[in-house]
Amino acid sequence: MIYEQFKARAEGVSAEVYRFATKKAALDFVIGFLQEEGLADMPQQSALWAECSFLDGVDRDVMRGLAGLKFAVTRKLASEARFGISQMEWALADTGSLAQNSTAIEQRLVSSLPTIHIALVPTSGILPDMPALLSRIHPKECAYLAMITGPSRTADIERVLTIGVHGPERLVIVFVDELGGTV
Amino acid sequence: MGNKFKESIHSAVNNANLTGALGKFSEAYKVNRAKAYEGIDFEELRGKIAELKSYAASHFEELSDQFTQNAEACGAKVFRTNDPAKVREYILKVAQDNNVKTVVKSKSMATEEIHLNQYLEKAGIEVGETDLGEWIIQLAGQTPSHMVMPAIHMTKEEVSDLFSKEVNERLTSDIPRLVKVAREKLRPAFLAADMGISGGNIAVAETGSIVLMTNEGNARLVTSLPKIHIALVGIEKLIEKFADVATILEALPRSATAQLLTSYVSIITGPTPNCDGTMKDLHIILMDNRRSEMAADPKFKQALQCIRCASCLNVCPVFRLVGGHVFGKVYTGGIGTILTAWFDELKKSEDIQGLCIQCGACKDVCPGKIDIPDLIMEIRRRLVLKQGVPLLQKTIYAVVNNRKLFHGMLRAASIAGKPFTSGTFIRHLPLFLADLTDGRSLPAIAEEPFRDRFKKISQPRLKERVVFYAGCLIDFAYPEMGESLIKILNKAGFEVVFPQNQTCCGAPARYNGAYEVAEKNAIDNIKALLSVDAAYVVSACPTCTVALAHEFISTFESVGQTEWLPKARELAGKTADFSTLVKKLVDEGRLALKEGQKLGAITYHDSCHLKRTLKVSQQPRELLQRTGYELTEMFECDTCCGMGGSYSLKLPEISAPILQRKLRNIKDTGAATVAMDCPGCVMQIKGGFDQDGASIKVKHTLELLAEQLDI
Ligand code: SF4
Ligand code: SF4
Numbered sequence: 001m002i003y004e005q006f007k008a009r010a011e012g013v014s015a016e017v018y019r020f021a022t023k024k025a026a027l028d029f030v031i032g033f034l035q036e037e038g039l040a041d042m043p044q045q046s047a048l049w050a051e052c053s054f055l056d057g058v059d060r061d062v063m064r065g066l067a068g069l070k071f072a073v074t075r076k077l078a079s080e081a082r083f084g085i086s087q088m089e090w091a092l093a094d095t096g097s098l099a100q101n102s103t104a105i106e107q108r109l110v111s112s113l114p115t116i117h118i119a120l121v122p123t124s125g126i127l128p129d130m131p132a133l134l135s136r137i138h139p140k141e142c143a144y145l146a147m148i149t150g151p152s153r154t155a156d157i158e159r160v161l162t163i164g165v166h167g168p169e170r171l172v173i174v175f176v177d178e179l180g181g182t183v
Numbered sequence: 184m185g186n187k188f189k190e191s192i193h194s195a196v197n198n199a200n201l202t203g204a205l206g207k208f209s210e211a212y213k214v215n216r217a218k219a220y221e222g223i224d225f226e227e228l229r230g231k232i233a234e235l236k237s238y239a240a241s242h243f244e245e246l247s248d249q250f251t252q253n254a255e256a257c258g259a260k261v262f263r264t265n266d267p268a269k270v271r272e273y274i275l276k277v278a279q280d281n282n283v284k285t286v287v288k289s290k291s292m293a294t295e296e297i298h299l300n301q302y303l304e305k306a307g308i309e310v311g312e313t314d315l316g317e318w319i320i321q322l323a324g325q326t327p328s329h330m331v332m333p334a335i336h337m338t339k340e341e342v343s344d345l346f347s348k349e350v351n352e353r354l355t356s357d358i359p360r361l362v363k364v365a366r367e368k369l370r371p372a373f374l375a376a377d378m379g380i381s382g383g384n385i386a387v388a389e390t391g392s393i394v395l396m397t398n399e400g401n402a403r404l405v406t407s408l409p410k411i412h413i414a415l416v417g418i419e420k421l422i423e424k425f426a427d428v429a430t431i432l433e434a435l436p437r438s439a440t441a442q443l444l445t446s447y448v449s450i451i452t453g454p455t456p457n458c459d460g461t462m463k464d465l466h467i468i469l470m471d472n473r474r475s476e477m478a479a480d481p482k483f484k485q486a487l488q489c490i491r492c493a494s495c496l497n498v499c500p501v502f503r504l505v506g507g508h509v510f511g512k513v514y515t516g517g518i519g520t521i522l523t524a525w526f527d528e529l530k531k532s533e534d535i536q537g538l539c540i541q542c543g544a545c546k547d548v549c550p551g552k553i554d555i556p557d558l559i560m561e562i563r564r565r566l567v568l569k570q571g572v573p574l575l576q577k578t579i580y581a582v583v584n585n586r587k588l589f590h591g592m593l594r595a596a597s598i599a600g601k602p603f604t605s606g607t608f609i610r611h612l613p614l615f616l617a618d619l620t621d622g623r624s625l626p627a628i629a630e631e632p633f634r635d636r637f638k639k640i641s642q643p644r645l646k647e648r649v650v651f652y653a654g655c656l657i658d659f660a661y662p663e664m665g666e667s668l669i670k671i672l673n674k675a676g677f678e679v680v681f682p683q684n685q686t687c688c689g690a691p692a693r694y695n696g697a698y699e700v701a702e703k704n705a706i707d708n709i710k711a712l713l714s715v716d717a718a719y720v721v722s723a724c725p726t727c728t729v730a731l732a733h734e735f736i737s738t739f740e741s742v743g744q745t746e747w748l749p750k751a752r753e754l755a756g757k758t759a760d761f762s763t764l765v766k767k768l769v770d771e772g773r774l775a776l777k778e779g780q781k782l783g784a785i786t787y788h789d790s791c792h793l794k795r796t797l798k799v800s801q802q803p804r805e806l807l808q809r810t811g812y813e814l815t816e817m818f819e820c821d822t823c824c825g826m827g828g829s830y831s832l833k834l835p836e837i838s839a840p841i842l843q844r845k846l847r848n849i850k851d852t853g854a855a856t857v858a859m860d861c862p863g864c865v866m867q868i869k870g871g872f873d874q875d876g877a878s879i880k881v882k883h884t885l886e887l888l889a890e891q892l893d894i
Contacts, residue, residue: 074458079374095444102449105455134428143455147450149443156315159211162362164366165366165401167400
């Protein structure tokens with residue numbers, strides 16, 4: 001129920017939503033997606049994956065075989081990357097938003113500079129709403145709480161909704177049940 | 184009103200791009216906003232916001248201390264000042280100490296308020312706006328015309344011209360392409376900037392956090408890429424509790440842009456690491472600039488409940504015609520008028536306060552529950568207190584209050600044909616009964632006013648009594664409405680009493696800030712209306728009803744008149760508007776209407792005061808439908824008709840297009856009759872159709888009901 005609500009709301013603001021039972025299936029999807037979208041080891045085609053618990057136990061050497069996918073996040077690489085991949089801890093069902101403790105700058109770089117942001121989310125991280133999120137956070141332990149709802153947008157020219165101004169123009173959300181329970 | 188101001192209005196209403204864009208937007212906004220609020224109890228939500236913001240406004244000092252302590256404990260540097268000059272100096276010093284050459288900014292009204300960009304640029308620092316709308320404005324060398332959509336007045340062609348110059352390439356007006364160009368052009372600026380400057384949508388005392396909301400994602404970059412971040416926050420953004428952030432986030436995006444949440448929300452509590460491993464140099468400036476003074480003002484404290492959503496602009500029938508620039512350089516619209524009077528100076532609001540037609544549309548949607556029209560009236564009152572009532576106006580009020588003389592003059596003028604265009608002062612009458620405007624005819628002034636006709640009406644002897652308060656329009660222009668009212672109430676078993684000493688309700692004086700005159704009107708009327716023992720005091724003019732039921736009391740409170748307050752309350756308790764009273768009598772079985780006939784299609788226009796102050800909208804509709812009219816709702820049925828008392832006289836160039844819009848919406852329903860409960864609206868709309876030539880009947884509800892009494 002709560003997942004369906006999230007999906008409907010997130011798609012309502014032009015996010016793309018997927019869900020997989022296992023990490024393996026999710027990983028296959030992400031790799032397939034990158035390849036299909038033209039992943040390559042050159043500026044504007046590369047991908048940058050920020051440190052996250054999803055990567056625990058994943059054989060990164062295998063993934064290093066994918067030309068253009070990098071794990072060491074720098075400002076320069078992030079500004080050149082077409083894909084940014086990160087894990088967001090929470091999702092808010094009633095607004096279709098994602099949330100993360102983004103205190104580490106790498107988390108923000110990969111989710112704000114590239115054109116496409118792929119967000120991995122534990123399915124159990126779906127919360128009903130904002131109050132539920134804020135009651136779980138203590139700002140003293142979270143210097144930068146970031147919430148993301150759909151891709152970057154503007155309506156500043158003649159009120160015409162246009163996607164992708166300063167942030168990503170696509171937000172691809174990948175729920176992974178195995179990352180923590182089912183909802 | 185100054186000539187320059189009049190000229191700015193003139194050029195705004197004649198700017199087709201502007202009025203077209205704003206008109207379309209405001210229509211879509213209402214629908215989208217309602218959708219965004221589906222399933223949410225707006226009244227409850229704004230009650231919470233008003234409460235927590237009002238609490239904050241009474242505790243600015245404590246909350247600022249608490250915020251400072253908590254933010255500093257996390258490593259931020261907090262600077263507090265009342266003085267905009269000190270804010271500018273502080274920012275410049277931080278910049279110079281760190282050898283800052285370029286700054287990127289995300290949208291901040293507070294920086295506009297203190298004209299920061301110009302100041303930094305003079306000192307040789309390059310300042311780049313990054314919000315798309317703000318950047319457009321910056322390139323054009325203009326000021327924002329809307330708090331949320333700064334460049335709403337510009338067309339895509341104008342934007343493409345600006346951008347073409349900027350990138351040295353001829354661009355078309357394809358909007359997605361223009362947005363791309365902005366992205367590409369601004370990206371290097373973000374990466375190169377030495378300092379980021381932002382505002383703050385919320386500041387949380389309990390935790391020392393600031394909340395930033397954007398759709399474009401620029402605030403994320405401004406707060407992440409440069410090594411220095413300065414957030415300039417007005418202290419009215421303070422709230423006490425972290426959990427309350429959720430309350431404001433529930434309303435702000437819905438009200439501002441009809442979104443459930445803005446694309447990006449960042450809650451920053453203390454410095455975070457930079458890309459090179461150092462920590463961010465985070466400065467938060469808490470700026471007062473007269474906000475605590477405002478908080479100490481019993482009337483204006485309310486304005487600090489504002490969360491800057493700009494919905495009051497979006498629903499304002501005047502704003503959608505003139506746009507923001509007429510209001511000034513920083514804050515615009517209704518709330519902008521109030522903020523300008525404080526953050527700038529009272530005198531600056533002298534012209535713009537007159538733009539408000541007092542329709543109350545903004546008050547209905549304000550998530551901070553601010554009575555914006557009332558505060559604008561208070562500005563008017565204070566301006567008059569400061570400058571005094573002009574002699575001319577004093578003479579006018581004296582005439583208005585001498586009912587016989589007043590009627591005589593109006594009648595003479597009416598007969599003369601070209602009534603108020605000549606003569607010494609009569610053409611300045613701040614009153615309903617004048618007409619200088621194109622697009623509306625003057626009502627004929629009755630030969631015999633209602634007060635004289637009344638004496639000749641014979642009523643059956645009835646046990647119960649109702650006091651009738653006629654008001655200027657029914658008394659002098661539409662006495663037949665008064666006669667219809669008597670017919671209906673007699674049928675319900677009431678004798679109607681008309682105390683001859685009743686006078687003007689004081690609205691014209693009050694709406695022009697002359698509260699002492701309004702006070703005298705109130706006392707005279709209370710004496711007259713309470714002189715008779717009666718169950719109800721009824722009026723068929725919503726403006727008068729509001730005066731009797733609310734404004735006598737608030738006028739007394741404003742001028743410190745306590746002696747008559749209890750009587751004013753007594754009168755308020757007995758006062759009813761026509762439709763509410765009649766609906767009640769029908770429901771009680773005291774009054775029978777012919778029912779279920781085939782009377783054809785009708786549409787109903789909600790008068791501002793009836794709908795929004797008295798909260799009456801269903802009663803007349805139900806009564807009309809009951810008799811057999813088929814109700815076809817018009818688009819924007821509760822949008823002002825542009826009358827607004829003397830407003831149509833003072834600002835005909837605004838009043839006329841508002842009326843035209845109303846006429847079009849009425850015609851579009853195809854109904855042969857339009858009903859309303861206000862004689863002022865009847866005059867405005869009837870006059871409009873007279874000129875327009877459409878054969879649509881314009882009627883007060885009571886005239887239609889009087890035809891349908893069951894014998
Ligand atoms: S009362 Fe009406 S005219 Fe005045 S500011 Fe509000 S919406 Fe605009
Ligand atoms: S006054 Fe009310 S409606 Fe206007 S901007 Fe402030 S909160 Fe929004």
